[in-house]
Structures are given as C-alpha cells and as structure tokens.
Amino acid sequence: MSVTVGTPPTSLRTRLAGWTAIGLGIVAVGAIGATLSGIGEWTQSGLLDPDSNGPNGTRALVEVLRDHAVDVQVVRNHADAERELNSAPATLVLLDTPGLSDERLLQIAGAADDIVLVDPRSRTLDLLVDGSTAAGYAPDESVAPACSLDAAQRSGAITPGALFAPSLGGESCYPAGEGWALVTAEHADGTTVAIDAQVLFTNQYLADNGNAALAINLMGGNDRLVWYIPDPDDTDLANTDPSLGELTPPWVSPVIVLLLVSGLAAAIWRGRRFGPLVAERLPVTVRASETTEGRARMYAASRDARHAADQLRIAAIGRLARVLHLGAHADARDVAEAAASITESDRVNVRRILLDDAPTTDAELVALSEQLRQLEDAVQTAVRPERNSS
Known part of the structure; x- marks a missing residue:
C-alpha cells in the first residue's frame, strides 16, 4: 500500500454552502429589524387614536362619549376638520399638528365652539391658550382640582402627567410641582382647554381616578365632537427643502459613474476565473x-x-x-x-x-x-x- 502526498482540492460545494448561510443570516437579520421597526411605528401611530384598541389608543373614550349621545366624528386631514366644524356647532379635540401653518391652525380652531388640546405642544399653547407654556411633569400622585371649573369639580382627583404654566386670564386646575395639569383660555365662541391626555384619557388609564368623568365633562358639552388626528402627509406647508440632487455639485454624478465603470472593468480584468477543480499530484510517493x-x-x-x-x-x-x-x-x-x-x-x-x-x-x-x-x-x-x- 502506498500513500500519495498531494494538495487536496477545495470543495466548491462547501464554499457555496458557507456563502449561502451568510446570505440567509443577513436576510434574517434584516427581516427581524424590519419587523421590530414596524412594531414601533404601529405603536406610535396608535397614540391617542380614536380607532385604536391598543393601550395608547382612545377607542374606549370615544365609545363612552357615544353612549352619552355625543356624535363623534374622526377626521384625519385639515380640510375635513374644517368642513365638519363649519357644518354645525361642535367641540374640537385637537392633537399636535406640526404639518399645519399657524394661519391654518387658527382658522380651524376659530370654527370650533370649544377646544380640547389633548397633546399640547409649545406652539399650540402659545397660539390657542394665550401664551401658556410647558412646566415639566407632575409627581406620581393624585391631585385634587383646587379650582372653580365645574368640569374639574365634578370629576374629582386625577394623577396628571405634563404640567403647564397658565396665562393670566384663564382658569387653572390640578396644581402639582411647578405648574398645573389643566389650563384654560377663553375665545370668542367658547373655551380652550389644554391637558395631557396620554396619561389620562387613553385606554390604559381611562378607568383610573376621575379620568373618565373629566374626559366626558370636557368633551361632552356639545352634541357633536370633531376629533382631528392628522395623517403624516396632512399639511398645507410648501416643501421648500432642497433635494439631494439640488445640493450635489454637477460634477459628482459623472465621477460616480466613471468610478463604477472603472471598478467593473478592473473586476473583469483582475477577477479570478473559476474553472473545474483539479487535484495536483506531487512527484513524491511515500x-x-x-x-x-x-x-x-x-x-x-x-x-x-x-x-x-x-x-x-x-x-x-x-x-x-x-x-x-x-x-x-x-x-x-x-x-x-x-x-x-x-x-x-x-x-x-x-x-x-x-x-x-x-x-x-x-x-x-x-x-x-x-x-x-x-x-x-x-x-x-x-x-x-x-x-x-x-
């Protein structure tokens, strides 16, 4: 018996299996990342949404209002909101509207009798609540109304979230920390109320303390309620941001094309040609x-x-x-x-x-x-x- 000393051939099947496993791993990681990203986007999109049954939605509150004979209309763009408000007296429930100009926001608010800001931000407070500002967050404890507002007095204590510094002319309720959980301002046809609904009126918290009673008292004053939750593309602002092509110098695109062509030519010129596997026999037999x-x-x-x-x-x-x-x-x-x-x-x-x-x-x-x-x-x-x- 003799043994031939040689160089063993590399298994093409093994190499292909390795690259296939790497490719499948990359695809799996991408799929998991896309799934997690989609879950996060779904959770955010349901925040204070009247059609959402999730913990951050407000479907339960809408059903309670309808049980109290309030006609709730959910709209998702500013044109529908303005049309519903102009058709008959109604209370407007308003989320943050970063896609609207100040003029359009004031125009929509002017068509409402009463306004409840459930996600008040700095711009909305400044425009609709006579210059009120944010004032931090309340400690995690129940707070009594401590005001003469009838809706708050009949509702009782709540555990507030965000706080606001009130304007000089409005009523303020639920003092905590450095501010108030509920601030109001009068306008021509009614009252504007600002309150952090994320910790009070969502499905997760509606049954706590006097949250449900406060929501009904604030939003059920009229027979109709228009709940305006803007879609991401709901805007009246013109897109004035320059595109990537407009910001790029004109010589960049030809250079990129030239580099790609050069790289492809170099790969063809210097690339390894795959042929049949050959076992090399050495001239030594032991x-x-x-x-x-x-x-x-x-x-x-x-x-x-x-x-x-x-x-x-x-x-x-x-x-x-x-x-x-x-x-x-x-x-x-x-x-x-x-x-x-x-x-x-x-x-x-x-x-x-x-x-x-x-x-x-x-x-x-x-x-x-x-x-x-x-x-x-x-x-x-x-x-x-x-x-x-x-």
Whole structure:
C-alpha cells in the first residue's frame, strides 16, 4: 500500500454552502429589524387614536362619549376638520399638528365652539391658550382640582402627567410641582382647554381616578365632537427643502459613474476565473510502512515513552469504542467504563490502563502495550463469545 502526498482540492460545494448561510443570516437579520421597526411605528401611530384598541389608543373614550349621545366624528386631514366644524356647532379635540401653518391652525380652531388640546405642544399653547407654556411633569400622585371649573369639580382627583404654566386670564386646575395639569383660555365662541391626555384619557388609564368623568365633562358639552388626528402627509406647508440632487455639485454624478465603470472593468480584468477543480499530484510517493517505521524511530530516538504510550492508548481506545458501538468520538472515560462493565473487571484497573499510567521506561511501555492488548482481547471475547469459541 502506498500513500500519495498531494494538495487536496477545495470543495466548491462547501464554499457555496458557507456563502449561502451568510446570505440567509443577513436576510434574517434584516427581516427581524424590519419587523421590530414596524412594531414601533404601529405603536406610535396608535397614540391617542380614536380607532385604536391598543393601550395608547382612545377607542374606549370615544365609545363612552357615544353612549352619552355625543356624535363623534374622526377626521384625519385639515380640510375635513374644517368642513365638519363649519357644518354645525361642535367641540374640537385637537392633537399636535406640526404639518399645519399657524394661519391654518387658527382658522380651524376659530370654527370650533370649544377646544380640547389633548397633546399640547409649545406652539399650540402659545397660539390657542394665550401664551401658556410647558412646566415639566407632575409627581406620581393624585391631585385634587383646587379650582372653580365645574368640569374639574365634578370629576374629582386625577394623577396628571405634563404640567403647564397658565396665562393670566384663564382658569387653572390640578396644581402639582411647578405648574398645573389643566389650563384654560377663553375665545370668542367658547373655551380652550389644554391637558395631557396620554396619561389620562387613553385606554390604559381611562378607568383610573376621575379620568373618565373629566374626559366626558370636557368633551361632552356639545352634541357633536370633531376629533382631528392628522395623517403624516396632512399639511398645507410648501416643501421648500432642497433635494439631494439640488445640493450635489454637477460634477459628482459623472465621477460616480466613471468610478463604477472603472471598478467593473478592473473586476473583469483582475477577477479570478473559476474553472473545474483539479487535484495536483506531487512527484513524491511515500510508502505507508516507511511512514510508520520513521515515526517509530523518532519516538525511540527521543526516548519519549509517555508520548508513545499516548499513541498506543489513542489507537486502543478507538478500536474499543468501535467494538463497544460507542462511536469514533466517544469520550475515553466512557470507553473505560463500558470496557470494565462488559468484562466485569475492576474499573480502577481499566481506567489505569487506558488513562492514568504514565510509563517512563521501555520496559514499562512494553508492559502497558501488553495490558492494552489483553484488555482488547477480553472485550472482543465478551462482545462476541460465539466467534471466539469457534
């Protein structure tokens, strides 16, 4: 028997499988990221939405108002809001409207009888509540109305969130921290109220304290209610922001095209051509017996009995594992335990032969080799007694 020394061919199938696994991993990570991003966007889009049953929506409040004979109209653009308000007297529930100009916001507010700002921001407070401003957040505790406003007096205590610094002419209720949880201002046709509805009127908090009563008292004063929750594209502002193309110098695009063409040409010119796999044969042939004898001479010359014993043990353990049907990769301790059990031998002695003995002389090495041979014969006899008897 002879062994040919050569360079083993690289498996194209293995390389393709590796790149396929990497590609699938990238796709999976992207899909998970898109899913999580979509969940986050869905959660934000349902904030104070009258059609949302989620914890941040206000579907429960709308149903309660309708049970109290209030006609609730949900609109999602400023044209519909203005049309509904001009058709009959109504209360306007208004979220933050960053897409509307000051003029259009004042025009919509002017068409309403009463206004309830449920997500008041600085601009809305300044325009509709006579210059009121934000004043931080309240501590987590119930607060009594402490004002003469009938809607607050009949509702009782609440646990407010955002606070506001009131204007000089309006009524303020629920004092906490450095401000008030509810501020009002009078306008020509009625009253404007600002309150943080995210911690009071959403589905999650509506049943707490006097939240539901306060919401009904503030929003149920008229037979009709227009709930204006603007869509992301609801705006009357012209887009004056320059595009990326307008900001880019004219010479950039030709340069990018030139670089891409150059890179493609270089890839074609210098790229590796994939052909059939070829096994390279080297002109040296070494017999298996010569390899074994040469390694034996090296061990003998080095007087390394322990290393030689390890090689004998490794070979014996492998053969025993196959005979005992433990598999080629079985642990040496498991092999020793199985060999001792099937031969009814002393487990400590078998473990000493297969694992623990450390010969230092040639005589001890020969003795260990004989013990290994005897152990293998005993296992063979125990596993196949009929074969050995014949």
